[in-house]
Amino acid sequence: MAWMYILRCSNGAFYTGSTAQDIEARVWQHNEGLGANFTRKHRPVELVYCETWDRVDDAYTREKQVQGWSRAKKQALIDGEYGRLPALSRGRANSRRGAEE
Structure with a gap:
């Protein structure tokens, strides 16, 4: 299972990502400064949306779509x-x- 997710950062900006990890673990990583450089600078983050996908490449494709x-x-x-x-x-x-x- 894979995820496409949207986080709301402390500055109100949205961050869109994808992962094959457990979604809660990935959000924890972002909040610990172990995620993307953008979220590291705008912590804490809050999970506001997620979708599940069977394959991580499909989640990544969806991530890129939503990022635009x-x-x-x-x-x-x-x-x-x-x-x-x-x-x-x-x-x-x-x-x-x-x-x-």
């Missing part, structure tokens, strides 16, 4: 507002903005 999302789109995912995700796509927002200008 806007803060608003990540927040909608965290809040379980899945119906809002398509409207929050950067591509859709940019194409609408271009049509309005």
